[in-house]
Structures are given as structure tokens and as C-alpha cells.
Amino acid sequence: MAAAVTFLASGTVLVLEVVGLRLIAPYVGVTLQTSTAVIGCALAAIALGAWAGGTTADRSDPRRLIAPLLVGGGALVVAVVPVVRFAGALLTGAQAGNVLLLAFVAVGVPAALLSAVPPMVVKLQLGSLAETGSVVGRLSGIGTLGGIVATFATGFVLVAVLPSSVILVGAGLLVVLVGVALALLLRRRAPGAAGRLPVGLLVLALAAPGLAVVAPTPCERETAYHCARVDADPGRDTGRVLRLDTLRHSYVDLADPTYLEFEYVRAVAAVTDALAPDGEPLSALHVGGGGLTLPRYLAEVRPGTVSRVLEVDPGVVAVDEEELGLRTSPSLEVRVGDARVGLLDEPAGERDLVVGDAFGGLSVPWQLTTTEALELVDAALTADGVYAVNLIDHPPLRFVRAELATLRAVFDHVLLLARAPVVAGQDGGNVVAVASQRPLPAVAIAAGLADRQLAWQVVEGGELDRFVGDAAVLTDDFAPVDQLLTPYG
Structure with missing residues (x-):
């Protein structure tokens, strides 16, 4: 007893x-x-x-x-x-x-x-x-x-x-x-x-x-990692918002996959517009799935595009299939598992595009932010392939600066796409970092941002040097992502 x-x-x-x-x-x-x-x-x-x-x-x-x-x-x-x-x-x-x-x-x-x-x-x-x-x-x-x-x-x-x-x-x-x-x-x-x-x-x-x-x-459905819920958009009959925990994680238009609600998704789409001529298919890897907004967009505007999505949460995939109309196929594959492990299994030199959009709450999982992780991304890309990653931070933007420093330690060419108040350090929110081993089409990307009615800037060169400053490079041995995002002391 x-x-x-x-x-x-x-x-x-x-x-x-x-x-x-x-x-x-x-x-x-x-x-x-x-x-x-x-x-x-x-x-x-x-x-x-x-x-x-x-x-x-x-x-x-x-x-x-x-x-x-x-x-x-x-x-x-x-x-x-x-x-x-x-x-x-x-x-x-x-x-x-x-x-x-x-x-x-x-x-x-x-x-x-x-x-x-x-x-x-x-x-x-x-x-x-x-x-x-x-x-x-x-x-x-x-x-x-x-x-x-x-x-x-x-x-x-x-x-x-x-x-x-x-x-x-x-x-x-x-x-x-x-x-x-x-x-x-x-x-x-x-x-x-x-x-x-x-x-x-x-x-x-x-x-x-x-x-x-x-x-x-906040739960409609409890998954292995989140409280998930799908809300209808009262202003758009076919619009659906995927909420994970308390955050608006993805927006999907059930009738029109080319409709992109979130600004950062439109910014990534502007990058894809500059990668290849209109309609030309791409080979894309998506690190993080959510509502799979961008893979669906690419399948629609670039027929023949092959996308693989690495999503850690099987419950989110189930929500996508049951409530957001997801249909997987050989050209749109979803692999459930940790993205860092999934990167290890990627064939070398095959992806024209890798998109990073994985989050645990407001932070990118630390194991996806380090030089070792970015080297795996680089290995998966073709010689002129591009990595575009969604990041979230707030002033003083310590995490974004550190991640940009880490990207520059792995890739020869890096751009930052962000609103002017964010670049000035006066505001926070989503930004998109773009990296490649080849020169990036900054002018074309800027034009794409303007075409999509985004008041975002393309930051490069000396301006980017000043923005990054002396930020530390993140490694598997030192990646205090949560502390950079939310300093407690």
C-alpha cells in the first residue's frame, strides 16, 4: 500500500x-x-x-x-x-x-x-x-x-x-x-x-x-502541438483562417488559391515571381506547413511545380485536409516530422526554392535557425536556388539581426524585406529574409512588392550591414532564440 x-x-x-x-x-x-x-x-x-x-x-x-x-x-x-x-x-x-x-x-x-x-x-x-x-x-x-x-x-x-x-x-x-x-x-x-x-x-x-x-x-481541436481552429472570414465567403493556439497562422481561400491575405506571404510570392519567368514550374521545399497557402499558390500559378512540405504536426495536416480542402499528390507532398530531420533526407542540389515558415508560437524553432541548419538548406538548393524565410520579431529586433548574421555566414547574398518602421527599429512584426549563393534580383523583388501593394523595402548592402551590426551568429551550440525574442534580463 x-x-x-x-x-x-x-x-x-x-x-x-x-x-x-x-x-x-x-x-x-x-x-x-x-x-x-x-x-x-x-x-x-x-x-x-x-x-x-x-x-x-x-x-x-x-x-x-x-x-x-x-x-x-x-x-x-x-x-x-x-x-x-x-x-x-x-x-x-x-x-x-x-x-x-x-x-x-x-x-x-x-x-x-x-x-x-x-x-x-x-x-x-x-x-x-x-x-x-x-x-x-x-x-x-x-x-x-x-x-x-x-x-x-x-x-x-x-x-x-x-x-x-x-x-x-x-x-x-x-x-x-x-x-x-x-x-x-x-x-x-x-x-x-x-x-x-x-x-x-x-x-x-x-x-x-x-x-x-x-x-x-481557444481549442476547436487539440493536436499533438497546438490548439487548432478554423474560422470563416466574415468579409470573404470562401476565406478561412487557421488559428494555432492564439495566433492567426494561415489564410486559405477555398475557391482561389492565388488570393494571398497575409503580407509576408505576398512578400515571399514576390520573391518567387523574380526567380523564374511567369508560369515556369519550380522545385520547392517548404519548411513548415500550416495551411499550405504558398504551395497551393505555386501549384496554381506555376503548373508543374513540385512542392514538398515538412510539417511536424499531423493534427494540422488533418485540419488542412478536413476543413481547408487540402489534396496531396505527387506534385504536392506532405511529410510529417521535424523539419531539421527532414532536411537531412533532402537530395542535394535539387530545389529551386526553399521557404521557411515554421513556428512554435512566435518563435522559429531554434534548431532551424543555426548555421548547421542553414547549411542543410543550402545543400538542398540548386546552384542559383533561393531560400526565403518568414521571421517575426519586435524591437530591438535582436533575433532578426542574429538570424540575418547567421544567413550571411552561410550564404554569399542576403536581402531583408520589411516595412520601413521595422527597418528603422521602431516597430515589429513579420519580415522576410532572402538568401542565395548567387546575386539576388533585388530590383525585380522590389518591383514585385510594389505590384502586390506592399509598402515593404528591400534592404541590402551597407544598409543591411548597419541593420545587422555586431549581432551574434547562431549555432547548434549557441542559439538563444527565445531569449533574443523576449529578453527577461
């Missing part, structure tokens, strides 16, 4: 930690800071709970406390889903305060309560001081094993087959049921020894799933 309770309490804390990150990501993004906040809050809760639990066990009979702690901790695990959803509506944004508060809301109190259980179990198992080491070591090992099993089961199995809300509600209710059963068993063995169960928290455990249903949520 001691082993089972310790295993369950410790394992549930790790389930909460793993799923808690997914629960708050739609509101504050998936960044290194988000992961750090969740892990840090969980560790703080574990430390506080273990300390308080051990201290209390020396002052009171643990038999009166273990079952109520399990019931209370389990009930609060169930309640995490609606609480985070209500709090997330108020704490949206990647500011440090929002991230830390939401991380605490997701894991803090239930993790502390459940972490108080193992030291109380240890207290009850200590028959003599001569067995202290073996008892503490055994139960510590069992608790750690529970955390390991929970981590792998959640990350590799549960998240793939169940929504986060179902995982947390199921885990919480299991802990509550074990707490109730333990209380009944202790009362049968030693009447009066077991503590009273918190009736209010039992009611909360039963009511919380209902609260989760009515709580506001």
Missing part, C-alpha cells in the same frame, strides 16, 4: 507537469521560458510539499492526513483545466509575469499537496532507526519510478491519443478514488485513526469536469 500510494502521488505530479505545459501554451506560447516556468514551479511545489509534509508528519498522525491530501490534490488536478482556461483568458501574452503566474496556476497547489504524501508514508513505514536508510531509499526510488513511468506514458502515449483535459481529469479522479478507498480502509483497520475527507474538494472533483466544458478555450 505504501509503495502504491507513493508511486501514484509522485507520478501524478509528473503528469501534471507534462500536461500543464500544453495547457498553458495556447495563452503564453511554447518557448524556453514557458518550459522553464512550468518545470521551476513544479520543482518549487515538490520541494515545498515534501518539506511541509515531512514536518507535519512529525507533529500529527500521518494516517489522518494522507487520504485527505490525496483527495484534495486529486480534486485540484481535475480543477486545473477550468482554472487555467479562465485565468488564461486574462493572462494571454508572453510577458514574464503572465508565464510565471499561469505556470503556477497550472501546477503549483496540486503538486504541493501530492508531494506532501510521500514523506508521510515514509513516517508510517519507519519501524526503527536501523531501517531508516532502506525505507527512505526504497520509497524514494518508488516515487522516482512513478515519475518516470508517468513522464514516458504521458509524453509518448497519452498525449497522442487523449486531449490534455481528459488526461488531467482522469488522473485527478483516479487519485481522488484512491484517497477515498484509502480512507475507508484505514477506518476499517483503525476506527478513528483516519482523518475526515474534505467534502468540499470531493464536490469540486465532481464539478470541475463540467466547469471545464463551459470554460473559454
Whole structure:
């Protein structure tokens, strides 16, 4: 019984930690800071709970406390889903305060309560001081094993087959049921020894799933990485917006693949216009899929174009197929998997165009920003092939400057396409960087931007030198992308 309770309490804390990150990501993004906040809050809760639990066990009979702690901790695990959803509506944004508060809301109190259980179990198992080491070591090992099993089961199995809300509600209710059963068993063995169960928290455990249903949520569908939703454009009957978490990620016109709503997509299209004569097919690789707006555009305006899309999230591909009219074919192939791994499998020297448009929240995944990643992109391109990548940043634009410096370390010719306030460092948003080993048609690209009614500039030469300044080059060994985007100190 001691082993089972310790295993369950410790394992549930790790389930909460793993799923808690997914629960708050739609509101504050998936960044290194988000992961750090969740892990840090969980560790703080574990430390506080273990300390308080051990201290209390020396002052009171643990038999009166273990079952109520399990019931209370389990009930609060169930309640995490609606609480985070209500709090997330108020704490949206990647500011440090929002991230830390939401991380605490997701894991803090239930993790502390459940972490108080193992030291109380240890207290009850200590028959003599001569067995202290073996008892503490055994139960510590069992608790750690529970955390390991929970981590792998959640990350590799549960998240793939169940929504986060179902995982947390199921885990919480299991802990509550074990707490109730333990209380009944202790009362049968030693009447009066077991503590009273918190009736209010039992009611909360039963009511919380209902609260989760009515709580506001950005999710229409929970994928392996995102909360996904497709919204109709009220101003355009066939327009659809793909939202991933809280962001407008892609715009697709179901009837007209040549309609490009987002400015950065039109900027990339202006680059493709300058690559080859009108209508000439291209061989294109797209790093990041989203709604596959650009692959569909190229297939329409350049018949015969062959596009391969590297998309990490199978759920997004399913949304594309079911709600955005995606039809794959030999000329429009989607490969599900990490884009960095997908780049390793690309044949050398075959792509006329590589488009980078992969994001986790507002940041490009760091492993796609480094010199090593860009060398893989370069290897996939033909001798005069072009890499065009969508980037997002805000003043002081430290990430964009670093990524441009990294591009210049790999490619001989680099351009920046951006609005004038962004170039001046007064505003942020999307920019497009263009790189090649051959001179780029800057004049033609600028004309293409104007033709598409974009008030964007083409920055090159000395002006680009001044913009980049002394920004660091990103490598696999040093790529603080999230810190460059959101400096915390």
C-alpha cells in the first residue's frame, strides 16, 4: 500500500507537469521560458510539499492526513483545466509575469499537496532507526519510478491519443478514488485513526469536469502541438483562417488559391515571381506547413511545380485536409516530422526554392535557425536556388539581426524585406529574409512588392550591414532564440 500510494502521488505530479505545459501554451506560447516556468514551479511545489509534509508528519498522525491530501490534490488536478482556461483568458501574452503566474496556476497547489504524501508514508513505514536508510531509499526510488513511468506514458502515449483535459481529469479522479478507498480502509483497520475527507474538494472533483466544458478555450481541436481552429472570414465567403493556439497562422481561400491575405506571404510570392519567368514550374521545399497557402499558390500559378512540405504536426495536416480542402499528390507532398530531420533526407542540389515558415508560437524553432541548419538548406538548393524565410520579431529586433548574421555566414547574398518602421527599429512584426549563393534580383523583388501593394523595402548592402551590426551568429551550440525574442534580463 505504501509503495502504491507513493508511486501514484509522485507520478501524478509528473503528469501534471507534462500536461500543464500544453495547457498553458495556447495563452503564453511554447518557448524556453514557458518550459522553464512550468518545470521551476513544479520543482518549487515538490520541494515545498515534501518539506511541509515531512514536518507535519512529525507533529500529527500521518494516517489522518494522507487520504485527505490525496483527495484534495486529486480534486485540484481535475480543477486545473477550468482554472487555467479562465485565468488564461486574462493572462494571454508572453510577458514574464503572465508565464510565471499561469505556470503556477497550472501546477503549483496540486503538486504541493501530492508531494506532501510521500514523506508521510515514509513516517508510517519507519519501524526503527536501523531501517531508516532502506525505507527512505526504497520509497524514494518508488516515487522516482512513478515519475518516470508517468513522464514516458504521458509524453509518448497519452498525449497522442487523449486531449490534455481528459488526461488531467482522469488522473485527478483516479487519485481522488484512491484517497477515498484509502480512507475507508484505514477506518476499517483503525476506527478513528483516519482523518475526515474534505467534502468540499470531493464536490469540486465532481464539478470541475463540467466547469471545464463551459470554460473559454481557444481549442476547436487539440493536436499533438497546438490548439487548432478554423474560422470563416466574415468579409470573404470562401476565406478561412487557421488559428494555432492564439495566433492567426494561415489564410486559405477555398475557391482561389492565388488570393494571398497575409503580407509576408505576398512578400515571399514576390520573391518567387523574380526567380523564374511567369508560369515556369519550380522545385520547392517548404519548411513548415500550416495551411499550405504558398504551395497551393505555386501549384496554381506555376503548373508543374513540385512542392514538398515538412510539417511536424499531423493534427494540422488533418485540419488542412478536413476543413481547408487540402489534396496531396505527387506534385504536392506532405511529410510529417521535424523539419531539421527532414532536411537531412533532402537530395542535394535539387530545389529551386526553399521557404521557411515554421513556428512554435512566435518563435522559429531554434534548431532551424543555426548555421548547421542553414547549411542543410543550402545543400538542398540548386546552384542559383533561393531560400526565403518568414521571421517575426519586435524591437530591438535582436533575433532578426542574429538570424540575418547567421544567413550571411552561410550564404554569399542576403536581402531583408520589411516595412520601413521595422527597418528603422521602431516597430515589429513579420519580415522576410532572402538568401542565395548567387546575386539576388533585388530590383525585380522590389518591383514585385510594389505590384502586390506592399509598402515593404528591400534592404541590402551597407544598409543591411548597419541593420545587422555586431549581432551574434547562431549555432547548434549557441542559439538563444527565445531569449533574443523576449529578453527577461
